[in-house]
Amino acid sequence: MLAVQFQTSHEPTVRDTRDIWEIRQELKKEQELHEQLLTEIRKYEETLEKYEQQREESKGAILRQTVEELKKEAGLTEVVGEGVVLYVEQMYDESYVGPVTDTVSADLLRRLINELNMYGAEHISIADQRIVNTTVIRDINGVTKVDAHPLRFFPIEVKVIAADAEKLYNRLKASTIADDFALENLQLTISEPQQRVVIPPYDGTVRVEQMEAVEDDRR
Template identity: 40%
Template sequence: MQLRNKIIISLVCAFTGLMIAIQFQSTQEPTERDTRDLWEIRSQLQVEQKKQQQLYQQIAEMESIKDQYEAMSEQEQIDTLVDSIEELEQKAGLTDISGKGILIHINPIYVEMDTEQEYPEISPELLNRLINELNNYGATEIAIENERVINITPIRYVNGKTYVNNRALPSLPLQIKVLAANPERLLDHIEVSQSRDYFAIENLDLTAEVSDELLLPKYEGNINLDNLEVNESQETGEE
């Protein structure tokens, strides 16, 4: 194989490795006792199993692409490399994306009472619970207000504010955009979701509607790959 072809294939493999590593990264949270209930643990397990299946599928796809490279001309390899990088960037949430899905509205609920009421706020726990349910029910892409949610998105409570991607969410009402292959089915799940009950307990009203065209922004945060190491011998084909 020509040296140029080896270099092109190595670049594809290296970039693919970076994208796969992004999916393995977990949110860096302070060390604390796990207080999740059984429902939350099961939901998180289902999400992680889904990620694992997607990872295996991506590895198989990359193996197929690698085989195709070896049978291509030099210009075809370059064109395919560009297409592969664009596709990987889209899967990693690094590009704007649009499509059909559901639009979720979160509004405060006011109850008639004599005492003064605090203005409702959405907590990281509620958001994480909702995101887990959306993923389980077929969501492909999610954005909370102007923040794209990807596999390494941190959702935290800092100084009295809920932060997504290290940016504070604005006060209620909020919008959550969700792309899905079958928005109608996803909407049906949300209508009977346990999350609606949990939101209501916190004086939050959760409603949703199908939308034919939603635009989700790209992930704007920094992806930390400092802990990645490249195996030089495998990448260049040396023993």
Template identity: 35%
Template sequence: MKKLFSKQQFMIGLVCLLIGFMIAILFNTNHKTTDRDTRDTWEIRTALLEEQKIQQNLYKEIAEAEKTLSEYQEQTEHQQIQSLKESIQKLREQAGLTEKSGQGLIITLKPMFLNNDYQEYPEINAELLQLFINELNAAGATEVAIENQRIINITPIRDVSGNIYVNNSSIGDLPTELYVLTNNSQQIKNHIEVSEIGDYFALENVTISISKESDITLPEYDEQIDLRDIEIVDVAKEGES
């Protein structure tokens, strides 16, 4: 009887402990102060679209890599060598190390002259140009070049002594042309025309002109890729947290 009573006391104590723990968590959750996100709606929307696009691309790359590995294991030695060459070429294309052609848009950023007697020649800054690139990517651009500079994942866009440098080359003064490859030119054109990005450029007295083209050739990225600052991170497998 004493043993049974002790067991009951232990179970009751354990239940009370769990209830108390749950109440403490609930109280802490309800009273926890959340840091206010100071970003505006446009910045949050753009960041969310970028993260979704990165996640989708990652899943696609994983599926393609698994398919390639499966095919590679079933091939002869000669076929394996050929597959490696094709994979290397494909990776070069994906990295922007080769010319690439296709349908798309030519977007011209040019001065909006309001008063030729008093208005200074319009300029844009690197931050606004980077914002525009992000907007194009979010709208469905697959490849982008600014003037003769191919944009890849590690391309820096910087302000240097009043000039904008893309990669390590100055793109000069306005007008500036962007070349965009996409499978849906009209979608990007519509998106840019209703986006707030046009208002941002208008504040700098710059206007956006868009023309659809059936054949555009983007230059290759011809600079050395420096991987010294690249960090390798572990990606959790599906089902892991």
């Protein structure tokens, strides 16, 4: 006990022997380090903010791209691509005597569209009327209509875009669809594959059935 007390009482006191200048220098270094750390923190915060902004912008870009793709699939945008153009004309010579066909039957047009789809057609228009999933082709009082558009004048132009225009052309040439038109005194002419075929957007009202809004109940 006495030994411990003796050792403690005789242990020298450690004092800061630095002068004022040295202490100021140390304080300055600490302040510089503190500022450097704050600068690094701000830099990382700005980097994180940029990443968040880019992610939000990326989400928006993806959403816009998805909307455009859906609109394209629905036929609501103009499309340009390789394809062929078909012309439907009356087939009469000067010696013909009899009734004159002044329209093309709805049934024949539907058969043509079915064949085009089988042969790889991606986009179709008839007399500049875009054909979409909801398009109705029917006979009203002896006049064939594509939706509400009447087909009263010849030639009737049918534009088709396909991934492989050459293949589409060859299959159409080998088809008997032209003979079906001839039976109605109509001539179906198929153009050579073209590099640029422009098909207009659907200009009607898209009918959406069996769909309803869903309320977002997330908290």
